[in-house]
Amino acid sequence: MKNKQLCVKQKVVKIHAYKDFNLLTKKILQSCWQGLINFLIPxxxxxxxxxxxxxxxxxxxxxxxxxxxxxxxxxxxxxxxxxxxxxx
Incomplete structure (x- = not known):
């Protein structure tokens, strides 16, 4: 039983880390895109x-x-x- 709980917890942690990484990547790309637009169109x-x-x-x-x-x-x-x- 402990093995199953540990496995489930590890999967949940991995899912949260993946979502956080995707959110961070999205924010970085949005910031870069906005910076490029601001540079090209002052x-x-x-x-x-x-x-x-x-x-x-x-x-x-x-x-x-x-x-x-x-x-x-x-x-x-x-x-x-x-x-x-x-x-x-």
């Missing part, structure tokens, strides 16, 4: 990204290529206000 519009910390907290990063300014906030409202103030 934009003067603010670039907004929603990020997640290792603890699972969501925060916002904004970059304005026209001014070279960066802004980071844990609040979507603060991020929107910062963008609006750029264009007043």
């Amino acid at each position: 934009s003067e519009e603010p670039q907004v990204r929603q990020r997640v910390t290792r603890q699972g907290d969501i925060y916002w990063e904004v970059y304005d290529p026209a001014t070279g300014k960066y802004f980071t906030s844990g609040s979507e409202i603060e991020m929107r206000i910062w963008i609006e103030q750029l264009y007043r």
Whole structure:
């Protein structure tokens, strides 16, 4: 019985590792693709990204290529206000 439980646990661990690897690979490819697009088609519009910390907290990063300014906030409202103030 212990052998079967160990075998099942090992398979579950392998499946989770495989899913994590696929997720990581997908994120890396998305990031590379977005970087290539940004390089080939530069934009003067603010670039907004929603990020997640290792603890699972969501925060916002904004970059304005026209001014070279960066802004980071844990609040979507603060991020929107910062963008609006750029264009007043």
